[in-house]
Structures are given as structure tokens and as C-alpha cells.
Amino acid sequence: MKRFIADLHIHTCLSPCAEIDMTPRRIIDRAVKKGLDIIAISDHNSADNIGVTVKMAEGRGIKVFPSMEITSMEEAHVIAIFSSIEEAVEMQKLIFKGLPDRKAEERLSGYQLVVNEKDEIINFCRKHLLGASDMSIKTLVQTVHSLGGICIASHVDRGSFSVTSQFGFIPEDVAFDALEISYNTDKEKAEVMLSEYKSIPWIKSSDAHHLNDIGRITTSFYLEKPSFEEMVMAFRGQRKIEW
Amino acid sequence: MLRVNDIIDRLGLETKVKGDMDAEVTGCYISDLLSDVMANSKGGELWITLQTHPNIVAVAVIKGISGIIITNGRLPENDTIKKAEAEKITIVTTQHTTFDIAGLLYNIIKNVK
Numbered sequence: 419m420k421r422f423i424a425d426l427h428i429h430t431c432l433s434p435c436a437e438i439d440m441t442p443r444r445i446i447d448r449a450v451k452k453g454l455d456i457i458a459i460s461d462h463n464s465a466d467n468i469g470v471t472v473k474m475a476e477g478r479g480i481k482v483f484p485s486m487e488i489t490s491m492e493e494a495h496v497i498a499i500f501s502s503i504e505e506a507v508e509m510q511k512l513i514f515k516g517l518p519d520r521k522a523e524e525r526l527s528g529y530q531l532v533v534n535e536k537d538e539i540i541n542f543c544r545k546h547l548l549g550a551s552d553m554s555i556k557t558l559v560q561t562v563h564s565l566g567g568i569c570i571a572s573h574v575d576r577g578s579f580s581v582t583s584q585f586g587f588i589p590e591d592v593a594f595d596a597l598e599i600s601y602n603t604d605k606e607k608a609e610v611m612l613s614e615y616k617s618i619p620w621i622k623s624s625d626a627h628h629l630n631d632i633g634r635i636t637t638s639f640y641l642e643k644p645s646f647e648e649m650v651m652a653f654r655g656q657r658k659i660e661w
Numbered sequence: 662m663l664r665v666n667d668i669i670d671r672l673g674l675e676t677k678v679k680g681d682m683d684a685e686v687t688g689c690y691i692s693d694l695l696s697d698v699m700a701n702s703k704g705g706e707l708w709i710t711l712q713t714h715p716n717i718v719a720v721a722v723i724k725g726i727s728g729i730i731i732t733n734g735r736l737p738e739n740d741t742i743k744k745a746e747a748e749k750i751t752i753v754t755t756q757h758t759t760f761d762i763a764g765l766l767y768n769i770i771k772n773v774k
Contacts, residue, residue, distance in 0.1 A: 492714060554738065555714065577696065585716040586695030591740065 419640040419657065424456035424649075425449070425633050426483070426570070427497055427598060427623035430467040433487075434528025434548055436627040441537045442471035444629055450478050452633035456644050458485035458623075460497050462547040463513050465506040466532045472503060474535060481644040487572060488513060488562075489548075490555040494584040495572035497598060497623075498562040501646040505565045512561060516552025517545045555581065559592050568595040568650060573625060575603040575611055588615060595653045596621050601635045605661075619653050622661045637661045663773050665728045665751055668707065672755070672765055674730060677737055680751035684727040689766055691759060695720050702726060707766070709759055713737045718744040718752075726750070730766075732759045 428445060429436040442459075449457050459471045459482060468484045475482045484506035485499045500506040520530070520543075527548060532541035553561065559569045571581040571588065574597045581588055588594065596619045599608050608620065621637040640658040641648035651657045666682040668674070687705030692698050693712055702708060704725030710717065713735055721729055728751035731737060737745070737752050745752050755762050 492712060578694075583694050583696045584712075585714060586699045586720045587716065589714065589716050591715065 419642060422455040422481075422639045422641055422644045423453060423633075423636050424458075424621075424639055425454050425624050425626070425636050426456070426458040426485070426499065426621065427460050427487070427572070428457055428626045428632060429487075430459060430461055430471065431529070431531040431533060432461040432464055432467045432543060432547070433627070434462070434530050436461075436528070437629070438529060438531060439629060440627070441533050442467055442474045443535060443537055445471065445632065446474045446478060446480065446482075448629050448632045450480055454480060454633050454636065456481045456483065456639070456649075457632075458483040458497070458499050460485040460487040460499075462487050463489055463510075463517055463545065463549070463551060464530075464543055464547055465503070465510040466541070466543060468506055469503055470533065470535055483646060483649075486510065486513070488553075488558060489550045489579070490558045490584075491550050491552055492555055492584045493550050493579055494555055494581045495579045496555070496558060496562075496581070497570040497572050498567045499570070499646070499649075500562075500565065500567040502566075505567055509562060509565055509567065513551045513553070514545055517547075518549050520544050520546040555585070555589060556592050559594065563593070568653060570594065570596045570598050570621065572598050573600040575599050575608060588618075594618055595650070598623050600625060601631075619655070619659055620661075621659060635661075663770065665707075668728075668766065668769060669753055671769055672762065674753035674755050676751070676753050678742055678745040678750065678752040680728065680745065680749040682751065684751075686727050686770070688770060689763070691763055699724065709763055709766075711735055711759065713741060715741045715744045717741060718748055718750050721750045722748050728753060730755060730762060732757060732762055
């Protein structure tokens with residue numbers, strides 16, 4: 419098995435809360451420089467910058483997983499990672515149906531830029547990406563699974579927009595594939611906070627909103643190759659995960 | 662002393678699950694963050710929320726909540742109703758917003774105390 423260093427939670431300039439220099443080109447450059455082997459592009463409720471990021475990664479020795487950070491109707495964030503761009507786009511369609519359109523004043527919170535390989539703006543997303551979808555947490559996770567994706571509960575150590583903050587504890591009827599611990603919480607603290615959830619694998623990701631955040635914290639996967647299938651095997655306990 | 666039943670009658674709330682309708686209401690806590698309710702609510706309080714997920718029942722049991730009021734016309738999920746029936750936790754709903762129902766409830770509780 420080979421060790422692959424992964425950062426599975428990176429926002430692009432499509433997320434209103436991310437810096438506008440988080441373009442796919444710059445993200446790939448920075449991730450390569452940081453020695454990352456696998457990244458996931460996870461914008462809030464949208465998949466529109468994934469295709470270009472995957473393209474930018476070609477021939478750079480880095481694998482990009484299509485992903486989205488989806489907001490359930492209870493305002494819990496979930497990282498959904500897919501095996502193909504098509505699956506992510508399909509999920510975006512379902513999410514967009516229930517997501518409000520963006521009002522003019524919400525532009526103040528960020529631009530929501532869709533860009534191309536040259537960092538040129540090709541579109542402004544017109545959905546309110548910081549809004550909540552109309553899917554309950556259970557429906558959301560079931561839908562992602564039915565499309566072939568996996569679900570990681572975002573920053574479960576945080577007191578806002580996490581499954582733990584919105585639900586008090588992780589609902590028994592929702593089958594998460596992994597839990598994400600944020601940059602701020604070390605292993606010792608996590609062991610105390612999440613002691614009830616030993617049966618689900620834990621990972622650490624950067625939740626990067628700035629270029630400097632990329633790879634500030636990572637998770638190592640010991641895989642045969644950096645594929646979606648191998649990562650799923652790791653989440654099922656058939657491959658080693660370390661952080 | 663105020664009982665769950667009195668408040669349901671006076672506020673015209675719709676009962677979805679009947680728990681202990683004679684339980685004493687000692688006050689009220691309002692939050693949509695279940696982690697916050699776990700940390701800060703007190704036994705005997707009514708809980709006003711928008712949340713409809715089954716976990717609200719678990720939180721109510723753990724904290725000894727006297728009843729859950731779901732606002733804005735939202736309805737508890739089927740699994741939430743089943744769990745509340747099993748745990749005997751009262752769940753009522755209202756078309757009112759959280760602000761409006763809280764104001765009405767505040768006046769009732771204040772006049773008793």
C-alpha cells in the first residue's frame with residue numbers, strides 16, 4: 419500500500435465565503451506545492467467549478483474528487499464526495515430545485531464565481547449557495563448514497579452548521595461514511611468529544627477558504643491507488659487512515 | 662402551577678403526540694440548535710423550535726422537557742412522532758412564528774409567577 423496525503427475539503431471562489439483568488443488553477447498549484455496527492459473540491463451546494471479543477475489537475479500528479487458541501491434543511495453541513503463529475507452535477511440539480519434564488523443584497527456576502535482554466539469569470543451562480551436545501555439530513559444522505567457518493571459530516575467538533583450542533587448528537591438513522599474534525603481540534607480533544615462515535619472513521623481536512631489554508635491539516639490514506647473506490651474501502655475499514 | 666394541558670388549551674396548539682399532559686411547566690427554552698438545548702435548557706421547560714427531526718425527542722427525554730412546540734406550521738417527521746409516542750414526549754404544533762408564540766407564552770407564564 420502507498421501513502422496518499424489528502425485534503426478532502428477545499429472551497430473555490432464559487433463559495434461566497436471563500437476568497438476570490440481560490441481559483442481552480444491556483445488551488446491545484448498550491449496543492450501540488452504542498453505535496454498533496456488527493457483533494458476534494460467542495461463548494462457550498464454547488465458543483466460548477468469541479469469540471470475545470472479536474473481538468474487543471476491532469477498531468478500534475480494529483481487526484482481531484484468531485485464533491486459538494488451540502489446544507490441540509492436543518493442547516494447541517496455534509497461533504498458529499500462522488501466518483502464522477504456527472505454524479506455531482508446530478509446532485510446539484512436536485513439541490514438547486516430546493517435552494518432559493520439569490521437576492522441582490524446577498525451579493526454582499528460574496529461573488530459566487532464560476533471560472534475557467536485561465537481564471538476568467540464565466541458565470542455568477544444565481545442560487546443562494548449559503549442557503550439551506552429542502553432535504554432533511556436523512557434524505558440528503560440517502561440521495562447521495564443512491565447516486566453512488568459517500569457522505570462525511572462536516573466539522574463535527576464545531577458549534578455551528580454541524581450535524582452535532584444542529585441535532586445535539588449524530589442521528590442514529592443517518593449512515594455517515596466518515597466524520598470530519600476541523601483544524602482547531604487536536605486528537606486528544608477529539609477523543610473526548612467524539613468518544614461515542616468510534617464506529618465511524620474520523621478524518622481531518624482543512625476546510626480551506628484561503629490559499630494559505632490548503633493542506634494546513636491533512637489525512638493520510640494507505641491505498642493501492644488514489645481512486646474513489648480505494649477511498650471508500652478505507653472508510654469501510656479495509657484500508658488504513660491516519661492523521 | 663401551570664400544566665402542559667392548560668397551555669395547549671390557552672394557546673390553541675395542535676397536539677401531535679400526547680405525553681404527560683399533566684406535567685408541570687416551569688418555564689420555556691427557545692433554540693434550534695439541539696446542542697444548545699442540551700447544554701442550557703432545564704427540566705420542566707417547554708421547548709419552542711423549528712426542528713422536526715427525531716433527535717428532538719431524545720434531547721427532550723434527556724433534559725426532562727415538559728413538551729415540544731414546533732412553530733411556523735412545520736410538522737414533525739413520522740419517525741419523530743413514533744419516537745415521541747414511545748418515549749411519551751408531548752409534541753404540539755402551531756402556525757405562529759416562534760416570536761409570536763413565545764410572546765403569548767411569556768404572558769401566561771409571567772402572570773402565574
